[in-house]
Amino acid sequence: MNELKKHVVDIQNEAFALVAKAKTETDLNEIEIRFLGRKSEFNALLKGLKDLSSEERQAVGPLVNAIKQEMIRSFAEARQKMKLASVDWEKDRLDVTAPGVKLPEGHLHILTQVQREIEDIFTSMGFDIASGPEIETEFYNFDALNTPAHHPARDMQDTFYIKSKDGQENLSLRSQTSAVQVRYMEQHTPPFRIIAPGRVFRNEATDTTHEHTFFQFEALMVGEDINVGNLKYVAQEFFSRFFKTEVKIRLRPSYFPFVEPGFEFDISCLSCGGEKGCSACRHNGWLELGGAGMVNQNVFVNAGYERNRYQGLAWGFGLERLAMMKYDIPDIRLFHSGDTRFLSQF
Amino acid sequence: MKYSYKWLQELSGTQKTAQELADFLTMRTFEVESVEEIGFDTENxxxxxxxxxxxxxxxxxxxxxxxxxxxxxxxxxxxxxxxxxxxxxxxxxxxxxxxxxxxxxxxxxxxxxxxxxxxxxxxxxxxxxxxxxxxxxxxxxxxxxxxxxxNDSDFLLDIKVLPDRAHDALSHVGMAREIVALEEGELDYDYESLVLPESESKAFTVSIQSEGLSKRYIGALIRDIEVKASPIWLQNRLKKLGIRSINNVVDVTNFVMLELGQPLHSFDWDIMAEREDGSKGVDVRFAEAGETAALLDGKTYTLSGEDIVIADGAGVLAVAGVMGGKDSGVTGETKSIFLEGAHFDSVSIRKTRTKLGIRTDASDRFEKDLDPNLAEKAMVRALELLAHIAKGSDVAIVDVYPDPFVSRVVPLPVGAAQKLLGIDISAEDIEKILPRLGCRVKRNEQDVLDVTVPTYRLDIDSAEDLIEEVGKMIGYDVVPVIAPKISLTGVTQDGVRLLQRKLQDSACANGFTEVLNYAFYSRQDAEATGMGDVSYLELANPMNPDQALMRASLLPHMLRNIRENLKHQKSLQLFESGNVYYASEFQAVHESQIFAGSIVLEKNDAESFFVLKGMLERMLHGIGIVSTYDTTESVGQYWHPTRTGDIFGVQGHDAIHIGRIGEIHPFVLEYFQIKKRVAYFELDYASLQKLVGVVKSFVPMNRYPEVLRDISIFVPATVRVKDIIDGINKKSQGLVLGVELFDQYFDEEKNMKSLAFHIHFGAMDRTLEGTEADALLEKITASLEKTLKVARRV
Incomplete structure (x- = not known):
């Protein structure tokens, strides 16, 4: 019995030795036929197993089968090796450091990106997005906002006017997104909360921080008991999410005809966190961002609401300033430059 | 306005340094824009x-x-x-x-x-x-x-006073009053004691044409005045605040304006002409249309019937509240002066100064309205000073004040301040705070505080105005951050905004970079792009002539973007999503949102149209719109006459026009100095909007194999690909699943186009036999030969 076992192992060893020496696939085929072919000694051995006693079969059978499997595997391995060796891989080598195929690369304008970011933050807080025309009537741009004709507050911003034809209503390019306020109020009943992003125009000379065409955002929230504390909350929540850092809000008294009380609002400096002593905030710890306030009751009345029925908060700021702060952009005029060297950075 | 720190300190008693005061005011009331040290500070x-x-x-x-x-x-x-x-x-x-x-x-x-x-x-x-x-x-x-x-050194505080407070805070006393209220201090100025003597003079008369012109006019005649240089202290104080010293009389009027905020004006009495009836005095009236006035700035102005003037028997002495006359002022020769302290209608002053283009310290104050009672305070103060430094005797005063302006009572419901500010504040707190501002507070039975507001605070006339004052006095930093209590409501999506986002994203994914351009361009751009005859909306006050027209197309600026960017790159893909504006006979203003894109290829720019078209098809398909294209006849404007077509969106059996695609006319490119072909498209949001949002239904996939056949033909140059495909589809018997052009060229010899198509035959319910497809192909080809004069290529 042991003799038989030894014989099988000898066959295996012989086959392995030949496989190791084989040079071509033909050599391998011949060896395979010789050792595993129908007429091979091994096959004969396998066939002879059935003539053995069941005890003997149990003793030798598994070994013979295992050796057969091993030989099959060794032939496959040897073939694979030969196939690999047959290809000149070096000839096919790529320089992976060479550039990829140049495909045109698209970019959303940085202001579009910022606007979307703002819209998404506000909509996640349940604000609707409202819009209005860029060419606006005097009513919505001024009168409805408590700034009638010959009101000195009209001087606070220089407005572009459209040449009017006879008998036509005076039209201007809206100088603030607040123009959307009364338009929206006329169509809706509080409580509501909206933002109105959009393009506004001011007839003023341009420099690194001033543009005659820019984007603004207006946030308006009206209900029965909206208060100044809520204004602080909404602003703080928004700016903290936008700048991805905890931001504090500071309100300073100011005046805009459409709010009472009115504020300038500052946020704690993003570089030094409100601690004095950094150049970004000119060493006062705060960054001036925009105007805000509680909606003037006259605005509600102009929109057809009952006086003193509602309270509302409103605030607005320039998108460019926000983008400039967040992305370190030094000159506001770049936004409208159309220069791809700027646009493709974002 | 610039304020002297020392002067404010004298009046308010503040212990703060100039910088501390500036920070304090900025946080609590008015923004201080700068602090500048001035005065004699030379060492050695x-x-x-x-x-x-x-x-x-x-x-x-x-x-x-x-x-x-x-x-x-x-x-x-x-x-x-x-x-x-x-x-x-x-x-x-x-x-x-x-x-x-x-x-x-x-x-x-x-x-x-x-x-x-x-x-x-x-x-x-x-x-x-x-x-x-x-x-x-x-x-x-x-x-x-x-x-x-x-001891002359001082600081100038440049304090920004917004229009609502110009009537009181554009003065040192007004600003000091604010400081005192905030610091709970005491004003060192006896404002209340500045009261005119009762006696009314008959030495001259003042007539006010109508009440609307002036609520109050006080005139004072002072004889034997000594006009000379002002004392040094007065000169220095004015100089410090940027006002040139003229003589003691003029200097006093300016000083009083800086102190109290009321502009005064002095005339040379002896120059003033008698009226026709022999009386003397001044008339406050509207100018006659065309009446002229030679003013202090050396210019002569023609007035209209809306301008208020101060006149004597001979004509205009001054344009009221704006500027005095060239010849009526006080000079070294003057013996007697007529001093004016008045209120003028703010709207008229504003109109007049805007129209005449004159802005003075006086007009800045009058146009924002003043308390008529301030005129009296200022007049008394000026007389006091003049008596001191210019002598004078025999003072005669006339005060025309038919309808005295008295303190108003503004009701402030208890609890309103708390509700608006979001802080705990009791009625008792308010009863303590408001008197600091000169208000008197009385609680009535209805739990409302009746607040009597001093006349010098014209801005306070509603409960909110009072609450704002309360807020300032407390300081807004004590207001807590409070999350609003609001009902849960869903956010509604704005369709156009959503569409814009999708288009922008799609364009971006296709390699387009977004630009934002100005909303205006020049008349020259309009002409050069063939859009000279558009009914433009024109700016009445453009920044410059290059920006006078509201843009009716996104193209001109985009071409300029292309020209500039081609200086540093060889190919370009841009898009813009923005508004165009124009008028029509039906509507004064059209404001429509447009999506435009353009492409410039580095090589083979004759292909740019098809590259752009392919991208556009993909972009539109990406937002659920299947597009078709058709030749546009007589395109005009900036479009290439023979390389432009219309874009349609398919909706059921209809095709809705959504825009245009084509090359830009070479002459237009020449104007913009662009040497490459530019392909461009425009889509109209309003039309696109009709196509999106349709919910799609599933179409089963074809389970049976297709039979693919090719057809190669020569067609006359005028026959278009669309005509052939339409011709094939017409004869398809429902068995043509798709037609694809795979080869085309122009055969010069035959003067015909050569086109080759793959036709996918198939049936949805069975396996189509090859022979059936061949028979159908034959029928189709025969039909094309007949209807479109095509020839088979062998």
Whole structure:
């Protein structure tokens, strides 16, 4: 019995030795036929197993089968090796450091990106997005906002006017997104909360921080008991999410005809966190961002609401300033430059 | 306005430094834009006593002085005629830097060494006009710094007062009142005691044409006045605040304006002409249309019937509240003056000054309205000062004030402040706070505080105005951050905004970069792009002529973007999503949103149309729109006449026009100096909007194999691909699943186009036999031969 076992192992060893020496696939085929072919000694051995006693079969059978499997595997391995060796891989080598195929690369304008970011933050807080025309009537741009004709507050911003034809209503390019306020109020009943992003125009000379065409955002929230504390909350929540850092809000008294009380609002400096002593905030710890306030009751009345029925908060700021702060952009005029060297950075 | 820190300090008693005060005001009430140190602050100018004076040995006009400056005695050469032994004088020591960056050095003056300079006021920057050296009072101590002796240094605070508070805060008393209210201090100014004497003069009359022009007019006639230079303190105070000293009378009017905020005006009484009836005085009236006025600025203005003037029997003395007349003012010759302290209608003043293009300190105040009671305060204060520094006698006063303006009572419901500000504040707190602002508070039975507001606070007339004041007095930093309590409501999506986002994203994914351009362009751009005859909306006040028209197309700016960017890159894909504007006979303003894109290829720019078209098809498909294209006849404007087509969106069996695609006309490109072909498309949001949002239904996939056949044909040059495909589809019997052009060229010899198509045959319910497809193909080809004159290519 042991003799038989030894014989099988000898066959295996012989086959392995030949496989190791084989040079071509033909050599391998011949060896395979010789050792595993129908007429091979091994096959004969396998066939002879059935003539053995069941005890003997149990003793030798598994070994013979295992050796057969091993030989099959060794032939496959040897073939694979030969196939690999047959290809000149070096000839096919790529320089992976060479550039990829140049495909045109698209970019959303940085202001579009910022606007979307703002819209998404506000909509996640349940604000609707409202819009209005860029060419606006005097009513919505001024009168409805408590700034009638010959009101000195009209001087606070220089407005572009459209040449009017006879008998036509005076039209201007809206100088603030607040123009959307009364338009929206006329169509809706509080409580509501909206933002109105959009393009506004001011007839003023341009420099690194001033543009005659820019984007603004207006946030308006009206209900029965909206208060100044809520204004602080909404602003703080928004700016903290936008700048991805905890931001504090500071309100300073100011005046805009459409709010009472009115504020300038500052946020704690993003570089030094409100601690004095950094150049970004000119060493006062705060960054001036925009105007805000509680909606003037006259605005509600102009929109057809009952006086003193509602309270509302409103605030607005320039998108460019926000983008400039967040992305370190030094000159506001770049936004409208159309220069791809700027646009493709974002 | 610029304020003197010292003056504010005198009035308010604040203990804060200038910078502290600036920060405090900024946080609590008015924004302080700058703090600037001014006044005499030169180091190394020391008080000295002239001990000895001898004639300069080599110069007749010079003298050599020995001056004791405390620790030593200096030899100084001096040319001033008024120097005398025993005088106390300012000495600029060697090393001192005088205004104008003039540095004092040791010098030889005609062989005599001079160790410094004895200075005049002018040389020290203390105001000019005085000849000779600045002789100091006896009390001055040799060796002391002149700076300490004069105690003249100050800070200018530039404080931004917004229009709502111009009526009271554009003055030192007004600003001091605000400081006092915030600091709970006490104003050192007896405002209430400034009251006109009862007696009414008959020496002249004042007539106001109608009540709307002026609520109050006070005139004062002062005889025997001594018009001369103002005392130094007055000159310095005005100078510090940027006002040139004229003479004591004019200076007093300016001083009172800075102090109280009320502009006053003085006329030369003797120049004023009698009226026709022999009476004398002033008439406050509207100008006659076309009436002219020669004003102080040396210009003559033509007035209209809307302008308020101050007139005498002969004509206009001044444009009320704006500027005085050239010849009616007070001069050195003036013996008697007529002083005006008045209220004028703010809207009229504003209209007049805007129309005349004149802006003065006076008009800035009058146009924002003033408390008519302030005129009285200012008049009394001015008379007081004039009596002191310009003498005068026989003062006659007329006060026309038919309808006195009295304090208003503004109701403030208890609890309203708490509700609006979001802080805990009781009625008792408010009853303590508001009196700091000069208000009187009385709680009535209905739990409302009746707040009596002083007339100098014109801005307070509603509960919110009072709450704002309360907020300021408390400081907004105490307001807590409070999450609003709101009902849960869903967010509604704006369809156009959503569409815009999708288009932008799709364009971006296809390699387009977004630009944002101005909403205006020039007439020249309009003409050059064939859009000269658009009914434009024009700006009445453009920044410059290049930006006078509201854009009716996104193209001109985009071409400029292309030209500029081609300077640093070879190919380009841009898009913009924005509004265009125009008028029509039906509507004064059309404002429509457009999505436009363009492409410039580096090579093979003749292909740019098809590259762009392919991208556009993909972009539109990406937002659920299947697009078709058709030739546009007589395109016009900036489009290439034979390389432009219309874009349609398929909706069921209809095709909705959504825009246009084509190359830009070469002449237009020439104007913009672009040397490559530019392909461009425009889509109209309003039309796209009709196509999106349709919910798609599932279409089952074809389970049976397709039969693919090719057809190669010659077609006349005028026959288009669309015509062939339409022709194939017409004969398809429902068995053509798709047609694809895979080859085309122009055969010059035959003068025909060669086209080759793959046709996918198939049936949805069975396996189509090859023979069936061949038979159908034959029918199709025969039909094309017949209807479109095509020839089979063999």
């Amino acid at each position: 100018v020391i008080i000295g006593e002239v001990m000895e004076l001898v004639k300069h040995p080599n110069a007749d006009r010079l003298r050599v002085a020995q001056i004791n400056v405390g620790s030593e005695t200096l030899q100084i050469v001096c040319g001033a005629p008024n120097i005398e032994v025993g005088q106390k004088v300012p000495v600029a020591m060697v090393g001192a830097k005088l205004p104008g960056n003039f540095e004092i050095k040791e010098s030889e003056i005609r062989d005599v060494t001079s160790y410094g300079m004895v200075c005049s006021q002018k040389e020290l920057g203390l105001g000019g006009g005085h000849e000779g050296i600045f002789v100091l009072p006896e009390a001055a101590v040799s060796g002391d710094f002149l700076r300490d002796f004069l």
